[in-house]
Amino acid sequence: MTRSVPAVDVESAARLVAHGMRPKALPARDPGYADLVRRYREDDAFADTVQRVASGLGLVVLAVGPASGLVLAAVEDSAFEIRMDEYARRTVLANRQADKVMHGLAHLAVAALAFPRADDLADDTYVGRVSVDQVDGAVREACRALSERVAGTAEADPVSDAPQLEEVWRAWSRRPEATATKDGRAGEATTRGIVGKALRFLAEQGFLVPVGPDGVYRTTPRYQVQVRELAAQRTFDELLALGVLPAAGPDSLAGVAGV
């Protein structure tokens, strides 16, 4: 089916996409943006145009709402995609793989602590709170629980000549949580340094907003959408492909204790 779209509508659609690329822009603060969001929700033809503009740029529209605005995600290998190599640039080469995993894990842990229960992720009105302390502490606690599982067995210590076969929890718990540096800042290679970097980065991306002076952040609707509609799902699929999770829908697992 072909149908003609007025050029002015294409311009409006592109403007809405441009708003979505500004991480901190919110419909509530910009009447023009709010109008476009309303139009997207009411006018199917316009919504289609917006999706096509985004798709042509290598983007996917995750959600459009009055609170979150237009939430975009980059498709793989798109020019808008943020690569881990760029994010964790300042890592020691010898430790590259473990460092990348730890940076990725920090992002996963921030989302896990921001939305501690499946309901929190599903509930649009939920606002999570996270801090470095909380995230690192919870990951360490999870690592400790895993270490208790192997304590006393032959598996209590990793095999020494195969670092890539070491479990992630070992790498995390071995890394110091903080180091005293000369200028009083937390060391960058420490777990608290890695989590802090993730929180600052997410705040820059408009996913978190700092509240109060103690390094506490609250989540934005954008972040919830991003985690719920894309990130969690992709990771779930990856884990499913690795055979780590039982091949069942996420729903059937949600209520099972300890899963």
Next chain:
Amino acid sequence: MQTGVPRAGDGGLARRLKALACTAPLHDLDARKSRLDWVDAERYQMAEIGLQAIDEVTLAMDFDHGAAQPDVVRRLLPFIGAHAPDAPVEEHERVGRWVIENLINVGSLDRGFAVDYGSVTADGRYVRRRFDFKLLVELAGPDGEVYLRTSDEAINVLVGALDTDVESAQVAAEVKLENLISRGLLGDARLAAEQARYRTVQYAEALRQKLDATRRDVRSVDWLAAVPALLDEALTHIEGRYRAETAILDHIATARDEATEPSRRRQAAELVGVVRDCIQRHTQLQTRLQEAGAVFRAEQDRQQFAGRPRRAAIDVFGQLLRPCLALHVATAVEPTAAFFRAGAGVRVPSVPSLGGLVETLLAPPSDRDPLGEAVPVPELAPAAPDPFGAERWGRVDAALPAAGKAVRLSTLLAQARAADPDLPRLVALRVLHAVGSAVTTARTQGDAELLLAVDDGTVLRDAEYGGADLLVGTAEVL
């Protein structure tokens, strides 16, 4: 039975090797001290200082805090000073810091130690494993400061009770203590009492970890079985300890009173102090144990459980984070990277203008001297001194009219010329500057007064200067 053949499940060998490994960093201190170029290190027994440092940190550890590194160094100073009394205090401090940094292993990424050991698998294969351990651990306090705590390994090295269970070590220490006292070996009794105290610290540490985890997420801690068991165990332990220590206190008091030898009396008196401290620690732990249940109930209320999910969503912690932690590092690269790529949002690439890019690409590469450009020798010229000097400025300040009065420039010039032939020039410049002074600027600067000069049409008749005979006045800025 054949000997010399490795057997599967021979945990004793691995345990002893690990215990041995914990002492290696202490031996290393003495092995490496000769490489220090800033100190004559032969005079210092570094391993002794290391043990003393671990001791100090452990004793400073209470329920909430550890020891700040400078505090530990300060407490070590008398001990280090005894090794080389004539060396300056700065050197003692530096030695203390060096020992502590080495026990943390500051140079390494993970700030810890590792040792390889072999174990035999069930099918008879020899597998080399790595044992990671730490002695002093840096932790971030609630105030953001970094402080030190001793690891369990370090406590075990310190008390010499390698590879023993907390509970049984406690009982053994107690029995030993009573024996020692009855046999009059008070020096050893003190050691045993201190060992008992370390055990209590370990209990407190275990409880602290559980409570911290509970505050984060009630569900992460097993409050149905594991924690009540720990609480019960710790309470029973405290009950037993309290009875035993009160009895010991009686014993020592008797030993102290009956002892005739002064050194024995002193030892007994010191031991009374140690045991009192133990009792205090137990009371502290008991208070925490009693509060633990309340913490759980409060946290459960706070992290209230809602009903069923309104729509299907993934439990990020349980379904993604925990499985990822259990993966091998190499396997975990993909899932964690996938989460990052999908969860990090979009970035707007910065694109240079095409014209600019073409020009940049076409420009011939500039040859760069590896040494960089020659540093030009600056030409130095003598700076002209202030032609007037502070004294003349002061005199002009005094000569200018006070607030509310106005004077003619000609009068000021005449007065100045009478005092000093160079002064009229400065007067003229100051007055000229005052023509059209902006009141708003003076106000924003917070000046109290403002010099103003106004031309009312009168012509200046002067030998040196020409122009208008300005009216000069000082106005207050309100």
